[in-house]
Structures are given as C-alpha cells and as structure tokens.
Amino acid sequence: MSWQAIGKKDFQDSVRSKVLWGIIVLFALLIGGIAYLIVDSGINEQGSEVVEVFVTGAFGFVVLFFVPITGLFISIKSVVRERDSGTINLLLSLPHTRGEMIVGKFLGRTAVMTVTILVGFLPAVALLLIQTSLSPAVLLTFLAVTVLFGLMFVGIGVGFSALFNSETQGTVGGIVIFFGLYLWSPITNLVLGLADLELPQFANRFGLIQMFQDMFGSLSPTGRGLGAPSSTTQSFSQSAGAIVYPDSVAFYMQNWFVFIILAVWIIVPLAIGYARFSRIDL
Amino acid sequence: MQTYMYLSEESPHMTAIELDGVTKRYGSLVAVDNLDLQIEEGEVFGFLGPNGAGKSTTINILLDFVKPTAGRASVFDMDCQNQGKELRNRIGVLPEGYDVYDRLTGRQHIEFAIESKNTTDDPQALLERVGIADAGDRKASGYSKGMAQRLILAMALVGDPDLLILDEPTTGLDPNGAREIREIIREVNSRGTTVFFSSHILSQVEAVCDRVGILRDGRMVADDSIENLRSNIPGGESLVVEGSGFSPDILDAIRAIDNVESVTVRTEGEMIGVGLAKGASKTAVLSEIEESGAVVDDFSTEEASLEDLFAAYTTDQEVTA
Structure with missing residues (x-):
C-alpha cells in the first residue's frame, strides 16, 4: 500500500529531527513540572475531583498553546520541503499518486504528533497516577483528546504545505495560520460587536478552545469539561468556559457534533491542498 | 517476470515510450516543441542535448511531474497523465534535480522503494550491485554526489523494471x-530492459546506445543509430585555417569549391574550419583564400569526430551540408 510505505518513510525521517526531540523534552518538562507542582501543593488531600479540576485546567492551558504550534511545526513543511529539496522526484518516481503522497504524509506526521504527545506526557502521567487519586480514565481521556486535537493541526499543516511553493512560504504560512486559528473568532466577534451583531453560537464551536472543551466534555467519564464546576473552584470553572449543551437543542449544537467539526478541520484543508497539488508542475 | 520476457520476445515491436506531438510551454518559452518519439522495447536510447534543450522536461512529462501543454505521452501504452501509478510500477527512474532524504540511511531508501513497489528485493544485494554496500547503514546526507547517484540507481533497479529512465x-x-x-545498463538491457538514458555528453551514451536522439531547443534535430550518425560526418576530416581577412564573401567562395561540405567560423575573421568530403583538395581551399585577398598564417587538419557532429547539431556554429 502506497500510503503505508510513504507514512512509514515519513515517520522514520521526521522522528529523527533534533528540533522535534527538543520540543518533546520541553513539553515533558513543562507538563511534568505542572504535575509536580500540583502533587507538591497537597491538593490531593482535597479529593480526586479537585485534582481533576486543577490538572485538566492547567494541562488544558498548556496543550491549547503547545499542540497547535507543534502540530503545525511537524506538518507545515511536509510537502513543500520535498518539493524544495527535490526528494519529491524520488517519491513520485515510485508508483505513488500525489493523493497517496498527501494521505501518507498526513498519517506519517500524525504518528509523529502522537509520539510527541505521548512521550511528552509520560513523566506527568506517571507522577499523577502514583501520587494522586486522580482517575486514570480521566487522564487517558485527556491524552486521547489531546491526540485528536493534534490531528487537526497536522491536517491543516499538510493541506497548506501542499499549497505552498517554497519553504519560506511554509514558515510564514505556519505562523499566520497559528495566529489566525486563535484570532479569527475574537476578531470577528469584535468587529461584529461594533455593529451590535455577534457570531452565531454554531460558528463559535469552530474555535480552538471551545473544540477542546467540547471534545473533552463529551468523552470524559466524569462528564466534566476542563476545570469543571465544583464548589471549591467556581470561578476557575467559569473562566474555563465549560458549556454543556442541553439535549433539546439542534443536533449541530449537541456535544458530539464537535467530532464532525474536527473532521471538517482536517479534511477541508487536505482536500484544498490536494486539489491544487494534483494539478501543478513540480 | 520470466513470463513477461517471453511475451516481449514474442512481440518484439512493442513500444516502450511514445511521444506524440508533445509540447510544453512556460509562458512564451517553449521548452519542448511538438516532439514525436518512439522507442521500441529492448532498445538502449541515448537522449542527447545541451543543458536546457528540454531533455529533463521531456522526462518529467513521462513521469507526470510536468503536464504537457499539448500532445500525448505514453509508456507501454499507458497514458503518462492518467495511468501514472500503474506505469511507474513497471519502470525504474533516476530523475534529475533530486535530493536524498538526509535523515534516512542508504538501506532505508532502498527499503522505501521495495515497499513502494511491493517487491521482495534484497536491499543488501542492490547496495552491492551499485558498489556502496559499505555505506548502506550510513545516513544518506553524508553521501557524495557519486554515491547518491549509485543509491538512486539501486532504487531504480528495485523490482527489475521493464524500462529504466536515467536522467544524466x-x-x-x-x-x-x-x-x-x-556496465549495469548493458547488463539490465541484456535481460530485456529498455533503457532511456539522457546526457549532455555524447561519449557517455556512445558506448552503450543503439540509437541516439539529439534534442535542441525542444526539437529533435537528429534521431538515428550511432553508425548512421558516424557516416553522416562530413568526410571525416576538416581543415582549420588561421589568418586574417576572412570575409563572408570568402566563406561563400570556399563553400562553392567541390567536395567542401561545411564552413564553420571558429573565431570571427581569424579562424575557420572547413569540413571536407573525400576527394576535396586542401590546396584548392588554401589558394582560394589567398586569391581572394585574405592572409593564411597557419593551417592544420583535424579528424572529425562524433563530438563535432554533436556540436554542429547543438550549437550555433554555421554548418552547411
């Protein structure tokens, strides 16, 4: 299978990047450091629910910043670098279509993203499981949602990489996309606010923070979002913006619909990238 | 594989590569101009031309790296644009302008080709065949240009392809x-593989090719066997005259002399080359020059070679046959 061969080659190649390992170590120190502070603060004595609030809240904050940057870093040059350097001439001399190349790249870089997240979380997870009463199921759900969240940026990165013509465009594009993904929603709301309008609730569901919140909220065994409601941490939970969609609202406002939105974020950029990449002269 | 060779022996005139009016324009630049070409199975075809003549563009059209502006290209009767994957399963390619994957070893490169083509080749045997067995476990970023060429040739040999396309x-x-x-080209060809081999250096293809095509400015200016190209060399000898005052009128007068096949200006007004057919008189040429008032300082004769012919086809030197 073409995409398997490409995905494996791509994983072998990019997992050897020294910068990537630097990022993994940084991530592990950051997340591990937070876990250590939580353990050290003695919060555990207040019960697993309180630990959950602090862990998911603090980790969520780091992940919401770290995963988009890393996901884009891993993927934004995946296609354009092969074009720039000429390695694409080797890849496409073999019996692969350009579509299989995009799919293979997406899968290979997804594997890299997953390894990055799992290895980065390893020290923190070990510490929390040993030292606190936090439910392993909650931690695992958090990891799984983080990986799903990562897929989104790998998809966006690979898709845009197929649109770029040079590595420089890739670098600039990656930075623009990073800020764009965070800022489109507040900026649009601000502009609309001047005209006394606001984005429909549905549009806000495409926002990064809201998506992570919704994914975690719908998968977590305790049913709570990041930094969930609790008498001891009322203000914290409100700032984390947990929204529980009532069962009565339209299907696209239900919690599970976030996974459809996730798929849209992944598939649309890949499809746009492929549409152009399949037509160009290399 | 074996069955395929029998098939090819039974139908010896199957076409390996066919170009039909292939044109590629980049804006106003015409890289490949209405090119027709047919290469039969089992041939070793030398695709010659100076850098920039359109050789790589032609090859890139075969590989679907580049979409032709007009015309049709096919390999083993498969359309290069629509059946690229199927087609590339049967060929091995050493493309131009490639780079190796810096972080992968030589062996991993070959394993990638093996997995891509879903074959059972032994990476070590391939590394040995191209002479880089010792470097197989080193990262390819440390390879010299020559070692990289060998590595990519090894990748091209994976799956015992029916056609090898080698760009320089x-x-x-x-x-x-x-x-x-x-030697590798001769060996794979003796087992039935068609070879399409591009170069800007004639001597590289002269030794192995059955047939040579010369490309210039996107057009095929010669397409013949080495023997026929040889026999087209004017007389096999040329007279080089140095002096002064070689005006265009004098050049025309020399051209009018019996058995003079070509007159080439080597240095404007000071040095000319006169291609002589058998039976031409050097004395007649020299006296013609002196009688028309030009000065001959020195002259010598040169054995004409295929290189001269190649130069004549691919440069702006004046050639009148």
Whole structure:
C-alpha cells in the first residue's frame, strides 16, 4: 500500500529531527513540572475531583498553546520541503499518486504528533497516577483528546504545505495560520460587536478552545469539561468556559457534533491542498 | 517476470515510450516543441542535448511531474497523465534535480522503494550491485554526489523494471563510476530492459546506445543509430585555417569549391574550419583564400569526430551540408 510505505518513510525521517526531540523534552518538562507542582501543593488531600479540576485546567492551558504550534511545526513543511529539496522526484518516481503522497504524509506526521504527545506526557502521567487519586480514565481521556486535537493541526499543516511553493512560504504560512486559528473568532466577534451583531453560537464551536472543551466534555467519564464546576473552584470553572449543551437543542449544537467539526478541520484543508497539488508542475 | 520476457520476445515491436506531438510551454518559452518519439522495447536510447534543450522536461512529462501543454505521452501504452501509478510500477527512474532524504540511511531508501513497489528485493544485494554496500547503514546526507547517484540507481533497479529512465546518470561520477553505470545498463538491457538514458555528453551514451536522439531547443534535430550518425560526418576530416581577412564573401567562395561540405567560423575573421568530403583538395581551399585577398598564417587538419557532429547539431556554429 502506497500510503503505508510513504507514512512509514515519513515517520522514520521526521522522528529523527533534533528540533522535534527538543520540543518533546520541553513539553515533558513543562507538563511534568505542572504535575509536580500540583502533587507538591497537597491538593490531593482535597479529593480526586479537585485534582481533576486543577490538572485538566492547567494541562488544558498548556496543550491549547503547545499542540497547535507543534502540530503545525511537524506538518507545515511536509510537502513543500520535498518539493524544495527535490526528494519529491524520488517519491513520485515510485508508483505513488500525489493523493497517496498527501494521505501518507498526513498519517506519517500524525504518528509523529502522537509520539510527541505521548512521550511528552509520560513523566506527568506517571507522577499523577502514583501520587494522586486522580482517575486514570480521566487522564487517558485527556491524552486521547489531546491526540485528536493534534490531528487537526497536522491536517491543516499538510493541506497548506501542499499549497505552498517554497519553504519560506511554509514558515510564514505556519505562523499566520497559528495566529489566525486563535484570532479569527475574537476578531470577528469584535468587529461584529461594533455593529451590535455577534457570531452565531454554531460558528463559535469552530474555535480552538471551545473544540477542546467540547471534545473533552463529551468523552470524559466524569462528564466534566476542563476545570469543571465544583464548589471549591467556581470561578476557575467559569473562566474555563465549560458549556454543556442541553439535549433539546439542534443536533449541530449537541456535544458530539464537535467530532464532525474536527473532521471538517482536517479534511477541508487536505482536500484544498490536494486539489491544487494534483494539478501543478513540480 | 520470466513470463513477461517471453511475451516481449514474442512481440518484439512493442513500444516502450511514445511521444506524440508533445509540447510544453512556460509562458512564451517553449521548452519542448511538438516532439514525436518512439522507442521500441529492448532498445538502449541515448537522449542527447545541451543543458536546457528540454531533455529533463521531456522526462518529467513521462513521469507526470510536468503536464504537457499539448500532445500525448505514453509508456507501454499507458497514458503518462492518467495511468501514472500503474506505469511507474513497471519502470525504474533516476530523475534529475533530486535530493536524498538526509535523515534516512542508504538501506532505508532502498527499503522505501521495495515497499513502494511491493517487491521482495534484497536491499543488501542492490547496495552491492551499485558498489556502496559499505555505506548502506550510513545516513544518506553524508553521501557524495557519486554515491547518491549509485543509491538512486539501486532504487531504480528495485523490482527489475521493464524500462529504466536515467536522467544524466553519470553526473558526479568519475570515469570509473561512469563505466560501472554503463556496465549495469548493458547488463539490465541484456535481460530485456529498455533503457532511456539522457546526457549532455555524447561519449557517455556512445558506448552503450543503439540509437541516439539529439534534442535542441525542444526539437529533435537528429534521431538515428550511432553508425548512421558516424557516416553522416562530413568526410571525416576538416581543415582549420588561421589568418586574417576572412570575409563572408570568402566563406561563400570556399563553400562553392567541390567536395567542401561545411564552413564553420571558429573565431570571427581569424579562424575557420572547413569540413571536407573525400576527394576535396586542401590546396584548392588554401589558394582560394589567398586569391581572394585574405592572409593564411597557419593551417592544420583535424579528424572529425562524433563530438563535432554533436556540436554542429547543438550549437550555433554555421554548418552547411
């Protein structure tokens, strides 16, 4: 299978990047450091629910910043670098279509993203499981949602990489996309606010923070979002913006619909990238 | 594989590569101009031309890296644009302008080709065949240009392809390495593989090719066997005259002399080359020059070679046959 061969080659190649390992170590120190502070603060004595609030809240904050940057870093040059350097001439001399190349790249870089997240979380997870009463199921759900969240940026990165013509465009594009993904929603709301309008609730569901919140909220065994409601941490939970969609609202406002939105974020950029990449002269 | 060879022997005139009016324009630049070409199975075809003549563009159209502006290209009757994957399963390619994957070893490169083509080749045997067995476990970023060429040739040999497309395969190789590549070409060809081999150096293809096509400015200016190209060389000898006052009128007068096949200006007004057919008189040429008032300081004769012919086809030197 073409995409398997490409995905494996791509994983072998990019997992050897020294910068990537630097990022993994940084991530592990950051997340591990937070876990250590939580353990050290003695919060555990207040019960697993309180630990959950602090862990998911603090980790969520780091992940919401770290995963988009890393996901884009891993993927934004995946296609354009092969074009720039000429390695694409080797890849496409073999019996692969350009579509299989995009799919293979997406899968290979997804594997890299997953390894990055799992290895980065390893020290923190070990510490929390040993030292606190936090439910392993909650931690695992958090990891799984983080990986799903990562897929989104790998998809966006690979898709845009197929649109770029040079590595420089890739670098600039990656930075623009990073800020764009965070800022489109507040900026649009601000502009609309001047005209006394606001984005429909549905549009806000495409926002990064809201998506992570919704994914975690719908998968977590305790049913709570990041930094969930609790008498001891009322203000914290409100700032984390947990929204529980009532069962009565339209299907696209239900919690599970976030996974459809996730798929849209992944598939649309890949499809746009492929549409152009399949037509160009290399 | 075996069955395929029998098939090819039964139908010896199957076409390996066919170009039909292939044109590629980049804006106002015409890189390939209405090119027709047919290469039969089992042939070793030398695709010659100076850098920029359109050789790589032609090859890139075969590989679907580049979409032709007009015309149709096919390999083993498969359309290059619509059946690229199927087609590339049957060919091995050493493309131009490639780079190796810096972080992968030589062996991993070959394993990638093996997995891509879903074959059972032994990476070590391939590394040995191209002479880089010792470097197989080193990262390819440390390879010299010559070693990289050998590595990519090994990738091209994966799956025992029916057609090898080699774009300037001897670039970066010393004469010994170039000879080894030619030996590999002869060996795979003797087992039935068609070889399409581009180069800007005639001597590289002369030794192995059954047939040579010369490309210039996107057009095929010659397409013939080496023997026929040889026999087209004017007389096999040329007279080089140095002096002064070689006006265009004098050049025309020399051209009018019996058995003079070509007059080439080597240095404007000071040095000319006169291609002589058998039976031409050097004395007649020299006296014609002196009688028309020009001065002859020195003259010598040169054995004409295929290189001269190649130069004549691919440069703006004035050639009148």
